[in-house]
Amino acid sequence: MTHTGPGSQSTVVDESTRTFDVVVVGAGPAGSAAALEVARAGHSVALVERGPFPGAKNVFGGVVYGRILDELVPNWWEHIPVQRWVTRRQTMVMTPAQALTIDFRTQDWGSPPYNGATAHRADLDSWLAEQAVEAGAVLVPSTVATGLLRDHAGAVAGVRTDRPDGDLTAGVVIACDGVNSFLAKEAGMYPTGHEAEHLTLGVKQTLALPRQVIEDRFAVTGRDGVDIEMLGCTRGIPGGGFLYTNLDSISIGVVLGLSAVSKAKTRPEELIAELKRHPAIAPLIKGGEQIEYSAHLIPEGGYHAMPELVGDGMLVAGDAAAMCLAAGIWLEGVNFALGAGMYAGRSAVKALESGDVSKRGLAGYRTMLEESFVLTDHRKLRDFPDLVLSDRVQRNYPGLVCDLVQGLFQVDNPLPKPGLRKLAMRSAKDNGVRWRDLLRDGWTGLRGLK
Missing domain, CATH: 3.50.50.60 (FAD/NAD(P)-binding domain)
Structure with a gap:
């Protein structure tokens, strides 16, 4: 060999x-x-x-x-x-103080022929x-x-x-x-x-954590792993965040539109630091020791x-x-x-x-x-790359979604519950979302899924 x-x-x-x-x-x-x-x-x-x-x-x-x-x-x-077979996939929509997570897991992905792996x-x-x-x-x-x-x-x-x-x-x-x-x-x-308009910059930190700590925090065992993708954690700069588990380390980082991050004059490590402090993320990475910091270009056009x-x-x-x-x-x-x-x-x-x-x-x-x-x-x-990296998806929709869900779960007695329509109207207005834009973007998304 x-x-x-x-x-x-x-x-x-x-x-x-x-x-x-x-x-x-x-x-x-x-x-x-x-x-x-x-x-x-x-x-x-x-x-x-x-x-x-x-x-x-x-x-x-x-x-x-x-x-x-x-x-x-x-x-x-x-x-x-x-490193690990991904049996748990999360999609997280975030604002600086909120996070809505869709959490899916299946053991069908934990045996051959598997689905994804870190x-x-x-x-x-x-x-x-x-x-x-x-x-x-x-x-x-x-x-x-x-x-x-x-x-x-x-x-x-x-x-x-x-x-x-x-x-x-x-x-x-x-x-x-x-x-x-x-x-x-x-x-x-x-x-x-x-x-440059078609390139993004991926920046990642890898943090060492004991294998048992990772399995306890992410609720996995053996070679099972977790992949978390995030939207709304980049100060409105087109892109997103990610966190995934390796055997005895976790990797966390951001992916940023190359032209936009240059114009924003924001350093990627600042955004990663903010992400690591987010209340939905900080408990997961607590005690992690950085063992790698890296960056690379991604063709996302x-x-x-x-x-x-x-x-x-x-x-x-x-x-x-x-x-x-x-x-x-x-x-x-x-x-x-x-x-x-x-x-x-x-x-x-x-x-x-x-x-x-x-x-x-x-x-x-x-x-x-x-x-x-x-x-x-x-x-x-x-058409999805342009939609996902648009200002509305990056700046407006995360707040709309999080505010809507917070309103649904919040109990303001003695006031009565406001109802879904009123909550939706209020969340859209507070986050600068026009209904015609929301409908157009929704149609673009549905058209790509058909």
Whole structure:
């Protein structure tokens, strides 16, 4: 077995193996899935990773949904390095002094094939890349793809690297080089301008807590875990908060619209500090000792922000293709990256075997995506990112919801109960919500759910 994690040996390219059928840039979930598919089909593939090992540069740790792995790794749940299986999901709407939580739990998610899990990407990425290497992929670590190689007709024919021993040529290049993909931009597959409008900044603290303390506070046992997503905790800056459990730590943080947080001149750590002091959160994290602080960009523009996915000799997948679904109650990314990478690998194999790696020969990739959950879900929910990040959802609706529920439960005897309609009218007025806006936003949400 060839291990790909820290301190282990990895396969490196030499003078005799610098020409491949496929070069995949980026050993994240999308890249490893693509390389795995190509290698299993018997074609040569290089998996280029800028870090010393897959996951070394990735600070993400969060909830991943693994069912797409059914098609890639048999009985994957027996081997995948996760922290906890999420059996309890909470959605919390907040104001500075209030919190309304929808709390759902099910033991159906606590046994195979599971639903979601918390994981550290350094562990997850290394494991995924190991599957590709075992299938025959060549891992090329500590290597930056600095640009594209082109043939005499202008088609992509490989990548330039910062390695002293030269470049990597290939019939197909699959760009999985992450958010703000330089390769996709160089290929002209991304429109210019407005990039920041489609990006968010995720900032996270990981706090160490004893395993038994976590299980007592979050009412879970064994490997069961909790995922809490929050709205209304970012001072009206488009975004939200999150908290989830690992085995012996918890992670808490915020996701913020990049342009908006810059204009607000607010530091993310201030918002995390406020969140940690919130009366609904403080008891859960009490005594936690910070062991990690990290930040990364997230492509949350959705369907409307995606680049061209297919070019002559080139495919784009994962975060490089803006395939992160941020649609309110759905916050997913790794599963879309795995799916897109898998289909990119399959499409590259078909194109190679047909002898046509042009844009036309690779067009099956787009078809596969459209016939799968990857683009079906993104297209269905294409208006959700703008709705969720709108001023009304961020600034007005959390107060409206919390005030309405507080009014329902508050007992003001000797005054009689005001009734739901009166409470709704008062809560809407106090929070600056017009009914026509509420109805329009509700229709947008329902249309995406049909």
